[in-house]
Amino acid sequence: xxxxxxxxxRATQAFDPLGELNERNVEALYTQRPDSPARRAARRIQRxxxxxxxxxxxxxxxxxxxxxxxxxxxxxxxxxxxFIDLAPLLPARSDTFALLxxxxxxxxxxxxxxxxxxxxxxxxxxxxxxxxxxxxxRIGYLVEQGGKLAQSLAATLKLIPGDAAESGAVLQLVGQAxxxxxxxxxxxxxxxxAEERSPTKQQDDRRAxxxxxxxxxxxxxxxxxxxxxxxxxxDGLDRRPDLESLELAFKDLDLFTSxxxxxxxxxxxxxRHLPAYRRVAQDLPLEVLHNLQxxxxxxxxxxxxAAFQVFDAIYRARCKSAALPEDLIPPDLLxxxxxxxxxxxRDFLRFITEALFEAxxxxxxxxxxxxxxxxxxxxxxDLQARLNDARIQLLMAVLQRRTLPDNREADDLLMENFIVCxxxxxxxxxxxxxxxxxxxxxxxxxxxxx
Amino acid sequence: xxxxLRDLDALERLLERRLKRTPQRATLATLLLPAALQPAxxxxxxxxxxxxxxALLLPFDGSPEAVARLHDLNVQRSVLLQQRRLILFLVGNxxxxxxxxxxxxxxxxSPDLTLELHPRPDDRPWNDVDRDLRALMRRLYSHLDLNPxxxxxxxxxxxxxxxxxxxxxxxxxxxxxxxxxxxAPLHLLIPEAPLRALQRExxxxxxxxxxxxxxxxxxxxxxxxxxxxxxxxxxxxxxNDTLLTAEIWPELAHAPGATDPRxxxxxxxxxxxPMRPPAQGLLSPAALRGLLQPLLRRLPLEQPAALLTxxxxxxxxxxxxxxxxxxxxxLLIFWIEERVPxxxxxxxxxxxxxxxxxxxxxxx
Numbered sequence: 001x002x003x004x005x006x007x008x009x010r011a012t013q014a015f016d017p018l019g020e021l022n023e024r025n026v027e028a029l030y031t032q033r034p035d036s037p038a039r040r041a042a043r044r045i046q047r048x049x050x051x052x053x054x055x056x057x058x059x060x061x062x063x064x065x066x067x068x069x070x071x072x073x074x075x076x077x078x079x080x081x082x083f084i085d086l087a088p089l090l091p092a093r094s095d096t097f098a099l100l101x102x103x104x105x106x107x108x109x110x111x112x113x114x115x116x117x118x119x120x121x122x123x124x125x126x127x128x129x130x131x132x133x134x135x136x137x138r139i140g141y142l143v144e145q146g147g148k149l150a151q152s153l154a155a156t157l158k159l160i161p162g163d164a165a166e167s168g169a170v171l172q173l174v175g176q177a178x179x180x181x182x183x184x185x186x187x188x189x190x191x192x193x194a195e196e197r198s199p200t201k202q203q204d205d206r207r208a209x210x211x212x213x214x215x216x217x218x219x220x221x222x223x224x225x226x227x228x229x230x231x232x233x234x235d236g237l238d239r240r241p242d243l244e245s246l247e248l249a250f251k252d253l254d255l256f257t258s259x260x261x262x263x264x265x266x267x268x269x270x271x272r273h274l275p276a277y278r279r280v281a282q283d284l285p286l287e288v289l290h291n292l293q294x295x296x297x298x299x300x301x302x303x304x305x306a307a308f309q310v311f312d313a314i315y316r317a318r319c320k321s322a323a324l325p326e327d328l329i330p331p332d333l334l335x336x337x338x339x340x341x342x343x344x345x346r347d348f349l350r351f352i353t354e355a356l357f358e359a360x361x362x363x364x365x366x367x368x369x370x371x372x373x374x375x376x377x378x379x380x381x382d383l384q385a386r387l388n389d390a391r392i393q394l395l396m397a398v399l400q401r402r403t404l405p406d407n408r409e410a411d412d413l414l415m416e417n418f419i420v421c422x423x424x425x426x427x428x429x430x431x432x433x434x435x436x437x438x439x440x441x442x443x444x445x446x447x448x449x450x
Numbered sequence: 451x452x453x454x455l456r457d458l459d460a461l462e463r464l465l466e467r468r469l470k471r472t473p474q475r476a477t478l479a480t481l482l483l484p485a486a487l488q489p490a491x492x493x494x495x496x497x498x499x500x501x502x503x504x505a506l507l508l509p510f511d512g513s514p515e516a517v518a519r520l521h522d523l524n525v526q527r528s529v530l531l532q533q534r535r536l537i538l539f540l541v542g543n544x545x546x547x548x549x550x551x552x553x554x555x556x557x558x559x560s561p562d563l564t565l566e567l568h569p570r571p572d573d574r575p576w577n578d579v580d581r582d583l584r585a586l587m588r589r590l591y592s593h594l595d596l597n598p599x600x601x602x603x604x605x606x607x608x609x610x611x612x613x614x615x616x617x618x619x620x621x622x623x624x625x626x627x628x629x630x631x632x633x634a635p636l637h638l639l640i641p642e643a644p645l646r647a648l649q650r651e652x653x654x655x656x657x658x659x660x661x662x663x664x665x666x667x668x669x670x671x672x673x674x675x676x677x678x679x680x681x682x683x684x685x686x687x688x689x690n691d692t693l694l695t696a697e698i699w700p701e702l703a704h705a706p707g708a709t710d711p712r713x714x715x716x717x718x719x720x721x722x723x724p725m726r727p728p729a730q731g732l733l734s735p736a737a738l739r740g741l742l743q744p745l746l747r748r749l750p751l752e753q754p755a756a757l758l759t760x761x762x763x764x765x766x767x768x769x770x771x772x773x774x775x776x777x778x779x780x781l782l783i784f785w786i787e788e789r790v791p792x793x794x795x796x797x798x799x800x801x802x803x804x805x806x807x808x809x810x811x812x813x814x
Contacts, residue, residue, distance in 0.1 A: 012471040017560050018478070018531060060559050087525035087556070179529040239556040241521045350560050357471065378453070382564050386548055416555055 002363040014322035017349040021069040028321045030070045031313045037287040038067040042074040051262045058289030061346030064266045079231040082171045087236030088179040091186045096252035098189045107216035108132040109153035135212045139205040142191035149184040214260045232263035250276045257283040270411040291343030293424040303339040311338040333372045342420040342433045380434045395431045395439045402428040454566045476534040479563035504535040510550045520553040527557045
């Protein structure tokens with residue numbers, strides 16, 4: 001008898017690789033890793049007197065947003081957590097100054113949204129766009145555009161959960177709210193021509209911008225009932241469309257170091273190689289969310305037991321949350337999915353859902369090796385179709401030397417998860433497990449790929 | 451996952467199934483299809499998702515405008531997934547497909563479906579089908595260079611093209627295309643023995659004898675066989691619109707059939723041949739096992755130019771055996787599979803064995 005229709009649908013949703021952890025489900029679904037950056041960061045932010053700030057980097061799909069969601073959850077009782085998804089807010093070619101301008105506007109809008117929600121001020125008494133309008137004018141933007149944006153932000157900001165006093169609050173600018181502000185942000189940013197401003201003026205602009213941001217943060221802390229210090233969780237910069245956009249966003253990274261509050265930025269793995277980052281590396285340390293270390297060179301073909309424990313916990317948490325039988329996927333299939341995921345959680349979930357889909361299409365009564373094989377094979381073909389001679393040569397070099405070549409193509413491959421980074425022992429690199437064996441067939445002595 | 455489809459009906463069925471499984475968000479898919487089919491596709495989608503705005507169709511042709519649009523969309527993943535039921539990127543060729551993924555590294559980091567629609571060959575001129583299939587095969591398998599596997603002393607008989615065309619009238623179009631196609635690397639590999647057999651038996655095909663033998667093996671649907679010039683062709687089409695044509699040369703059909711259910715499972719897995727349950731099919735798994743098992747047993751590495759040609763159209767792992775590399779690759783897979791321990795399911799191990807086989811062959 002084929003697998004139950006409802007069961008397949010629930011399982012497909014439970015293991016959805018594109019689902020994100022958020023305030024509602026983080027408690028049930030978050031699985032802590034042995035080296036969880038969220039736990040370390042929360043402790044540091046809670047215990048240190050001075051602002052604690054760092055950049056959380058990791059592979060695409062490794063779980064950075066999940067770590068941020070867990071961090072927000074952990075900090076919300078002690079801090080005023082402000083969670084902003086910068087990805088839909090910022091146009092592709094935005095530099096650091098533009099990014100911080102948007103942050104200033106968001107904080108200003110947050111401030112007035114917060115005050116309005118708690119009855120401290122009314123919109124009539126203090127128009128929300130006024131302070132940011134002054135700032136925008138001073139640093140070279142068209143005030144009219146800024147006013148519209150401030151109004152839009154004030155209208156769309158969300159407080160989750162609603163009662164901040166009882167359970168702590170996470171101020172969020174994500175999803176639809178962030179996207180709807182995107183076009184206005186673009187118009188605003190286009191209204192300033194940085195090249196027209198002299199170097200001295202630009203220095204003044206930077207100082208004024210950072211002073212305003214710090215002032216907004218102070219005001220936010222002062223006006224909330226329990227005087228909780230704010231902490232900024234800035235997600236989405238890892239979703240810049242290409243390395244040029246990434247470099248632009250981090251061009252003046254030292255501006256961030258003058259922020260007088262704790263904050264966490266997310267970024268992609270290649271960030272650590274950017275010259276702009278190296279300049280501020282001491283003041284803005286990296287927290288690396290390594291891929292789970294599924295591959296052990298001394299035991300190839302076998303998923304590392306410690307890493308598998310984490311994947312198994314992720315699987316069980318989702319089974320429990322969706323009331324699915326834990327034996328839905330046999331353990332040996334889970335091990336295969338874990339190994340070939342290269343330690344990337346999203347890939348692990350993808351393999352599970354695709355094996356489910358294969359079983360669904362076949363009308364099978366259970367998920368078997370055949371379905372998992374087919375799922376892995378299709379994903380492998382997907383990756384192979386995106387390779388060319390140059391990329392194969394590069395991946396061969398990575399496979400042989402376990403290091404990352406110093407060139408742009410290698411960074412692109414790292415961004416796209418063709419190359420993954422493990423940290424068992426030293427940090428080292430390897431082609432994604434799905435294609436590692438395939439790349440091996442081209443190794444020295446063999447003919448070069450056609 | 452990459453799925454290669456034959457027609458819009460198959461596409462509609464697959465999308466319907468997938469949409470049903472992900473009611474909580476949009477299904478994210480890329481589709482490579484001929485431009486001529488786009489209007490028909492729109493009609494199908496309107497029927498499948500009648501609600502306004504449920505489907506977001508995004509044609510991509512590599513133009514600067516299209517690239518700029520992708521950059522904007524790339525950062526809107528979570529919102530797009532919530533607002534829509536289907537987000538479908540349309541491309542007309544594999545290069546655009548690769549570029550598409552480059553410009554949307556986040557949105558398409560993990561698409562639900564990577565679809566390719568290659569219309570049913572019957573509906574199109576053979577030359578078009580042949581050209582497209584060759585392009586597909588080059589893309590999927592052009593990396594396979596198995597020349598080192600050829601045993602020492604192995605030589606291809608040099609057969610004049612004209613003679614080949616005379617021997618293989620059904621393939622005349624293919625042969626002509628092969629000759630014309632720049633840089634024309636294709637060779638038709640015909641070992642001497644079957645060539646002689648072909649020449650000898652062209653006038654007296656042994657169809658009746660083979661049908662009798664097939665029936666003795668418990669093969670259903672022997673009526674599906676017919677006799678093109680000296681070879682016997684089986685055609686079966688499954689529910690997923692995969693068309694398998696197997697040409698079996700007469701000598702093979704006389705080999706005793708073995709019954710190892712695992713062998714056919716392995717072959718099936720490797721070649722992605724979805725099978726019907728025996729009750730519904732023209733050709734049961736047992737039948738195909740009966741046909742392939744003799745080959746598995748008899749296939750020596752020393753004779754890589756085997757007597758079996760598989761023309762698989764319609765699956766992601768399809769292989770068009772019209773060049774030595776493809777032919778040898780498929781045969782090598784059989785050969786390796788036959789020798790890999792049953793317990794070894796690991797792709798990596800299989801590939802290592804493959805590599806080992808290459809080295810052994812190269813050393814001989």
